[in-house]
Amino acid sequence: MSSNPNVIIVGAGPSGSAAAFHLLENGVRDVLVLDKASFPRNKLCGGGLTRKAQKELDRMGVYDEVAAVAYPVPKPYIVMPSGNALYARPREEKLTQMLVLNRRILDEIVMRRARQRGAEVREGVEVTELVREGGRCVGVRTRSGETRPSLSSGGNAKPSSVASATPRPTSAGVNAGGGSWPPIRPETRPPIDAWPA
Numbered sequence: 001m002s003s004n005p006n007v008i009i010v011g012a013g014p015s016g017s018a019a020a021f022h023l024l025e026n027g028v029r030d031v032l033v034l035d036k037a038s039f040p041r042n043k044l045c046g047g048g049l050t051r052k053a054q055k056e057l058d059r060m061g062v063y064d065e066v067a068a069v070a071y072p073v074p075k076p077y078i079v080m081p082s083g084n085a086l087y088a089r090p091r092e093e094k095l096t097q098m099l100v101l102n103r104r105i106l107d108e109i110v111m112r113r114a115r116q117r118g119a120e121v122r123e124g125v126e127v128t129e130l131v132r133e134g135g136r137c138v139g140v141r142t143r144s145g146e147t148r149p150s151l152s153s154g155g156n157a158k159p160s161s162v163a164s165a166t167p168r169p170t171s172a173g174v175n176a177g178g179g180s181w182p183p184i185r186p187e188t189r190p191p192i193d194a195w196p197a
């Protein structure tokens, strides 16, 4: 383990790996990412990548690699439990309305990009405890010892043990879900055949 990391990120999923990548892009050195799993690892998820998520992948330089192995969904149509539906209007841009990709594949691509950019990603290392001093989180504990960075970040998903144990949630990265599509009532929903090609 890097003996003097500036930053420790717990979790090498898309949020942790993206955070590591952007820290390095912005001049932070010695970024250590710890993940209890070994990649590729399974992750329960629908695997849908909105345009917003695709843009983030593009910023990280992995969009083409992801798009080459993902399934394109040019006319996504999502019905919520409430009965409301979301649909996305096709746009004439490089990005597809939605891509779908198994997270076992996606997450390894994003993790490898962070590593390639210079992050030290250690797989199979579980953070068992946060080290606190004076009410502040000052480091992490694993089975092989304790490490203290000058700054730390939680990327270990929700509910993040790091985010919930620190005064301000620090989880950041690819906003994989959500988006800004307006919900439309079922009765005003246009028939799929009426959508532009």
Ligand SMILES: Cc1cc2nc3c(=O)[nH]c(=O)nc-3n(C[C@H](O)[C@H](O)[C@H](O)COP(=O)(O)OP(=O)(O)OC[C@H]3O[C@@H](n4cnc5c(N)ncnc54)[C@H](O)[C@@H]3O)c2cc1C
Binding pocket: 010, 011, 012, 013, 014, 015, 016, 034, 035, 036, 037, 041, 043, 044, 045, 046, 047, 048, 049, 050, 053, 107, 125, 126, 127, 128, 155, 156, 157, 158, 161, 175, 176, 177, 178
């Ligand atoms: C059923 C379901 C369907 C979904 N469908 C979609 C979808 O279609 N599209 C979409 O955008 N989002 C979807 N989501 C949400 C999406 O899965 C999450 O938003 C996303 O995985 C969060 O990424 P992350 O990097 O924060 O966490 P994760 O990808 O979960 O990564 C967290 C990492 O932290 C590691 N970790 C955890 N604890 C520790 C520890 N103590 N020490 C070391 N490592 C640790 C884990 O091993 C893991 O690799 C879905 C979620 C669910 C449950």
